[in-house]
Amino acid sequence: MKWLNEVVLETDNVKLIPLQREHRDALVAAASDGNLWELWFTSVPSEMTVNAYLDKAFADFEKDMALPFAVVDKRTDTIIGTTRFANAVSEHRRVEIGYTWYAKSYQKTYVNSECKLLMLRYAFEELEAVAVEFRTNWYNSHSRNAIARLGAKQDGVLRNHQIMPDGSYRDTVVFSILESEWKACKKSLLYKIEQIHNGR
Numbered sequence: 001m002k003w004l005n006e007v008v009l010e011t012d013n014v015k016l017i018p019l020q021r022e023h024r025d026a027l028v029a030a031a032s033d034g035n036l037w038e039l040w041f042t043s044v045p046s047e048m049t050v051n052a053y054l055d056k057a058f059a060d061f062e063k064d065m066a067l068p069f070a071v072v073d074k075r076t077d078t079i080i081g082t083t084r085f086a087n088a089v090s091e092h093r094r095v096e097i098g099y100t101w102y103a104k105s106y107q108k109t110y111v112n113s114e115c116k117l118l119m120l121r122y123a124f125e126e127l128e129a130v131a132v133e134f135r136t137n138w139y140n141s142h143s144r145n146a147i148a149r150l151g152a153k154q155d156g157v158l159r160n161h162q163i164m165p166d167g168s169y170r171d172t173v174v175f176s177i178l179e180s181e182w183k184a185c186k187k188s189l190l191y192k193i194e195q196i197h198n199g200r
Contacts, residue, residue: 002064013114070082081102095127144173
């Protein structure tokens with residue numbers, strides 16, 4: 001029996017819906033807001049790479065290793081990015097939240113906090129995960145800071161973890177939130193979201 005099954009998660013402002021092939025053009029449009037594929041330290045699909053990006057997401061879903069979502073702004077009913085559960089190991093009840101990016105105009109807003117609240121709550125309270133992991137490029141300081149603000153602790157750095165398309169080596173920073181830390185993390189996230197919406 002699969003551990004990761006399609007589900008819709010939502011707050012009053014954002015909705016995570018199962019990623020579908022027909023979301024292709026909307027993803028490219030969202031990534032075009034800021035030409036996000038030009039960021040060398042992250043992996044955001046362009047018109048040239050989006051089909052392979054989707055193929056990977058769907059193949060991993062079939063293997064029960066991933067559950068990819070399209071991120072929808074409920075105010076405009078527009079797809080503004082994507083995120084997914086990835087590298088899942090059901091027998092150990094561990095999962096990673098990754099492949100996350102948003103159109104530039106939605107970055108540094110409530111969107112990431114609300115998406116992470118939805119995914120972490122689902123992971124710990126529905127999937128009964130014992131740990132949720134986050135990984136990012138050593139040079140992606142924005143991502144590292146955002147992950148730390150969630151309450152995740154840095155586990156370590158995997159040196160020369162991946163060989164990039166241009167032949168350079170990627171050092172990967174690994175963070176995690178444990179099941180025992182979720183209650184405090186959830187309280188902090190809810191407080192931060194309230195502060196954002198109150199303009200503080």
